[in-house]
Amino acid sequence: MTKTQIFKFGGASVKDASAVKNLAEILRNRLRKNMVIVVSAMGKTTNALEKLLELRMKEEDISSNSTILKNYHLEICKDLFPADHTIFSKLDNYFLQLEKLLVNPITKDNYDEYYDRVVAFGELISSRIVMEYLCEIGLVSVWQDAREFISTNSDFRFAKINWEKTRLNCQKNLKSILDQFPVVTQGFIGADPQGRTTTLGREGSDFTAAILATSLDAGSVTIWKDVPGVLNADPKLFEDTQLFDELDYQQAAQMTFYGASVIHPKTIKPLANSGIPLFVKSFLKPEAAGTKIFQLGKQNPIPTIVLKQNQILVTFRVTDFTFIEEEQIHTIYEQLNALKLRVNFLQTSAISVSIIIDQQLFKLEQLVNSLKNKFIIRYNEGLELLTVLHPDRKDFSDLNPGYEILLEQSTRNTVQFVRRKE
Template identity: 70%
Template sequence: MAKTWIYKFGGASVKDATAVKNLAEILRNRLRKNLIIVVSAMGKTTNSLEGILANKLNGLDFYENSAILKTFHREICEELFPANHAVFAQIENLFFQLDLQLQKPLSRENYDEFYDQVVCFGELISSKIVAEYLCYQDLLVLWQDAREVIHTDSDFRFAKINWEKTRKACQSTWKPMLENFPILTQGFIGKDPKGRTTTLGREGSDFTAAILGTSLHAGSVTIWKDVPGVLNADPKLFPNTEKFEELGYREAAEMTYFGASVIHPKTIKPLANAGIPLFVKSFLNPDAPGTKIHEHATPHEVPTIVLKKDQILVSFKVTDFTFIEEKHIHRIYEQLQALKLRVNMLQLSAISVSIVIDAQLFKFEQLLEKLKGEFEIRYNEGLELLTILKQKAEEIPAFLIGYEVLLEQSTRNTFQAVRRKV
């Protein structure tokens, strides 16, 4: 039986009409049977939908932003299709469904579930436009709803995969289709046992590609980005970056764990377990080799720099003159888990626990409310978390010039500092 191949195109690769045309050109000589194309929402659509949700939650007008988002997608369609094309009615219908969802009541208690029912429209709309354009260009693909095969639990915004059910669905429904046509689908979304839409975590389209790849025993997974491959730092933030020609699964997983944005953190594990190579390639230079992530990569000693912004440093201090014990740490982590807040850095002292977390809408306030009776709590917002893997001690001071360092720690292979501009 023929191997399946997975291509994933992120938001930057479908951000406007020119980008969609470029995607079609990439596929023109690569489109074949047994290929799945996974697409993300267009450009910053997910950010826009999150802004709409924030306005609704705070009792502010959100209809104007919704209208702007609709106009954005309609104008892309106007550049890609003739005025009488069926895509306009399809997009109109999807925005109608989105508006119906936005009219329902939203509160802090149902925010995560409501979020998934709204934010999924970014991927649904994007995939419809791209699929219709490919077919309009005589590049025939089957549009398929990822929720028909990606089965999850009901942990909204961070849904966990039901691997057995997902594998069976992929093999029984999509595998026969792929023998005749390539499939185009959405990243980031799935459905729970009750048929409700779930999402897999922010930027989760990479993970979708890995799920489909492992479920269908793919020959490889390719992620198309606006960078030439995996770099040792974000070129928008740091000069003189280096591209890795290849990376081992473990090195790549470590980079994503600490926040490297080029690949979603959950992507590597299923591919590593299945021995499926992952390619990161440039949609701006599609014939360049990119980076290959696989089992037999040669180790390297190039330092990798990861910078996470919008970080909060929180210190929990015991109030009864005792020392920090396991029960205190357990209590803090219990609340973090309940609120789905991930710890990016942890440091213990005799009388306090300090953690660094991402800023998340209203979740931090809930954390403080839950624990304020048990600890004296202090925090700083608007910080950056700098992580350097395979650091060279003599190079670290240069990264801290012009910054106040609130917390730092170092191991043999990793340096981390919480910093803010002075």
């Protein structure tokens, strides 16, 4: 029996009508039953939906932004479908639902839950457009709501997967459909036990592909990107990048941990545990080999540069003359865990703990308020974290021209710089 294949297409691969047509061309000779197509929101739609939430919280008018977002999707559909196609009424219905949802007051207390309900529309709309277009050109497929089989807890914005229930849902409900048709579904979203929409963390569509692959005992996952595969640095930020033809699961996981944006950090673990290979390929050159990530058993020695932007440096100093001990570090991490904040960099001294975290709405304020009675807290926003994996030299001044280095840390295999523009 042929094993299921998972294809994941990100926002750039569906950003306009020509991109959707290109996606269809990629699938023309590849699409078959027992295939799941996971689709992200179109272009920068998630950012636009986040902006609607921000305006709604400030009790400002959202009609202009909402109209721009609707017209963006409408123009794509006009280029893909005849004027009498049902996609237009479906699009109207989605935006009607969105507008009704945004009538409700949004506060700090309910923001995370509303965030998930609102941003999910990006994936729901894009996957519906993709499925309808595939059917329009004769590539028959079935649309499925990911919330019906991706089961999570109720940690809105950072939901954890109920693996047992998700597998049961996929084996019981999804497999029978895949025996007859390919399925188009959404990345990034799931549902909690009460049926409420949850999301898996920003850029979580890759993770969705891995979840479905594991739950369906798939043969492979292919992520289609606007780059040739996994590179040793972001080509938009650094010159002379090198392509990895093959990567070991462990090295790929290490790269994503430090912030390599080509693959979502949670993607590798379930695939590695199940021995499912991951291919990263270019939707601009679909015939090219790309990168294969599997149990290679050896690491690639090419130095890798990873840059994380929008970082915050937070330093906690003890309020008396005691030294930093495990108890203080535990107190800080306990609060970070409660706020679902991940530490990207940690440095301790005799009297202080310094951490780097991602910029997230409200989270810094909540962190400071929760610990200000126990520590003297200072922070710097708008920073960058530059990580070099497998460095082949000791001087990295050419990587940091025009930057002030606030913190530096090195081990045998890793060098990191916390920096800001001078």
